[in-house]
Amino acid sequence: MSVFTPVSDAALSDWLANYAIGRLVELRGISAGVQNSNFFVTTRLGRYVLTLFETMPRSELPFYLHLMAHLARHGLPVPAPIADLDNEYLGTLSGKPAVLVRRLSGASDMAPDAARCRKMGTMLAGLHLAGQRFGRRQLNPRGAQWRERTAEAVRPYLVADEQRLLDAELRFQASIDVSALPEGVIHADAFRDNVLWDEDQIGGVIDFYFAGNDALLFDLAVTVNDWCSQPGGELNAERTRALLRGYHAERPLTAAERTAWPAMLRAAALRFWLSRAEDFHLPRSGEMVLVKDPNEYRDLLHLRIAAGDSLPWVD
């Protein structure tokens, strides 16, 4: 259940009077999502999603909302924020920062085949290309600095073997020169459950609230680790190649990216091991995060290290 702050029909009706989308027809809570309160909103003119931000500071939101607007304007199926009659995206409802976005059609596919992985690669390239012209910038909030800080915080809760793995991986990542890798705005959380399929097209890529500037290849690594891992954690070669080829056809991957690929898959595994370990060992009061198993990504990191340089690439 992910409605943490209730919204009444009456309050929403008042709020909608400053929009051009017609009066309220139906308001319904959505039982998905882990950080915000989400609602399906039907008005006389359309279907939208209302999000109340439970934990993110208001000042951080314009980056994400303008990014979604920018990507939508470039023709990509992302939840475009709806401007009110003051031409603003961000409002206040039930005392929380609030935004309406266009409701996208489709449903997640947790077992995508190679054809769908290829389409996801194409979509990720489209997001990266459009993102190149986005006028705002913020560092990936879960990038290298966050990694160091979070590792220090969770290290005391790990067993000795895990501490050794963590220390070694942090040293390894610090030794990697990422300066030659193309950089830009990345989604940074394009897991299968954040992509909606409408028949065989991607009808929506959602949940941009981890987006930031980083190596584009890091985004590919996050995506491939989630989309292309087999039940045991090893990468499926066919699906991995399909996703990379879909991407490569739109934004050709460079030699530097080929070289950095194994290290980037490790960095992506480390990022989710750390955030899950933090959620598990250091749950913050007032934050209602669905706790996922940290060991899944610890084991994925082991496997990516063990694979060395023999990991599927676009060729």
Place this chain on the structure above:
Amino acid sequence: MSVFTPVSDAALSDWLANYAIGRLVELRGISAGVQNSNFFVTTRLGRYVLTLFETMPRSELPFYLHLMAHLARHGLPVPAPIADLDNEYLGTLSGKPAVLVRRLSGASDMAPDAARCRKMGTMLAGLHLAGQRFGRRQLNPRGAQWRERTAEAVRPYLVADEQRLLDAELRFQASIDVSALPEGVIHADAFRDNVLWDEDQIGGVIDFYFAGNDALLFDLAVTVNDWCSQPGGELNAERTRALLRGYHAERPLTAAERTAWPAMLRAAALRFWLSRAEDFHLPRSGEMVLVKDPNEYRDLLHLRIAAGDSLPWVD
């Protein structure tokens, strides 16, 4: 057939390299529309409509494209123009000004019932409300000044009775004080064939290339004359009231608008009589306009005059 300028797959593929929507999958001409060349474009990431402007000067296009972008940003189902990687909407293809817009779903309904007329009223109010905050302005290109000028041009081709009707109506319209009527950007051509129904929702309002600033009530009059006339031309009271009530619930109509309603229905009939008479008697070489019967709107004008003040209103 409305493809006047051909576009090759190769030329479009080159052009699409400056967009983020993926490579070309399919290009297909559209046999509808009377002023521009239109194509369905499918890329690896979505479905779009490509328009090549055949007669409109390039300098006039930004008003329309930014209006559509503004309305889409406010959550309304209009063809949002797609920005290229230079963040521009307007490009050049086959030597013509060209734009890609999001393809909307649905089909026209030429026999809308009262429920659909009501929804159309709601939609028109939404367009008017969002339009109030649009930062650009241009006078309705087929407004009062165009009416005077066009009447002079077509008058010699009319028979004596028609000339008398025209002269009297021009005098009548010149005597109407429109200064108390709420003004804003209007679609000005929201005929049934410019509205797409997706099941029982409006999936799209298209063809904004007659939009401009004028009395909002004039837009309602254009729409009601087309949507709510019976085969003989008289207004159907149930459908007219439904459309006006749908509108009124979102943007309450004023006493001044009640007073001006009969005159505005006549002005709207006159506008289409004149444009059709011009297309019929004075076809411009190089312009491939589908010639529609001018007499339909001449007869509608007669009927609206004959109805006097006994025309359906919101009450």
